Amino acid sequence: MTLTEQIITIAMVMLGTVLTRFLPFLLFPAGKATPKYIQYLGKVLPPAVFGLLVVYCLKNVSIFTGSHGIPEFLSILAVVFLHLWKRQMLLSIAGGTILYMVLVQLVF
Numbered sequence: 001m002t003l004t005e006q007i008i009t010i011a012m013v014m015l016g017t018v019l020t021r022f023l024p025f026l027l028f029p030a031g032k033a034t035p036k037y038i039q040y041l042g043k044v045l046p047p048a049v050f051g052l053l054v055v056y057c058l059k060n061v062s063i064f065t066g067s068h069g070i071p072e073f074l075s076i077l078a079v080v081f082l083h084l085w086k087r088q089m090l091l092s093i094a095g096g097t098i099l100y101m102v103l104v105q106l107v108f
Contacts, residue, residue, distance in 0.1 A: 071103035 001009070028034055054076075061069045079096035083089070 067104075067108040071100055071108055074103060075100035 028038065058069075058072060061072050063069045075096045078099045079092045082095045083092040086092070
């Protein structure tokens with residue numbers, strides 16, 4: 001990349017960051033009620049994103065070869081257990097990730 005292209009790229013990244021930070025405050029000011037469809041999206045998108053992540057993470061797991069999906073299954077169980085027990089999303093994600101890495105690196 002030339003120097004000009006690098007400057008343009010950095011400027012576009014900065015503009016994108018600023019827009020995504022300030023645009024919601026401009027579109028939905030504090031004194032005005034949030035539209036119902038935005039409230040709906042706020043409720044349904046987080047579980048949808050997690051569902052997509054689960055599908056993406058498990059798409060290449062084969063129960064017929066390698067570790068037969070055992071580390072993945074145990075990690076999913078750990079995430080579910082931790083979430084039902086503590087209701088802390090970061091703890092659940094970190095616990096499942098750490099267990100998976102330990103299983104893959106040391107056990108399987």
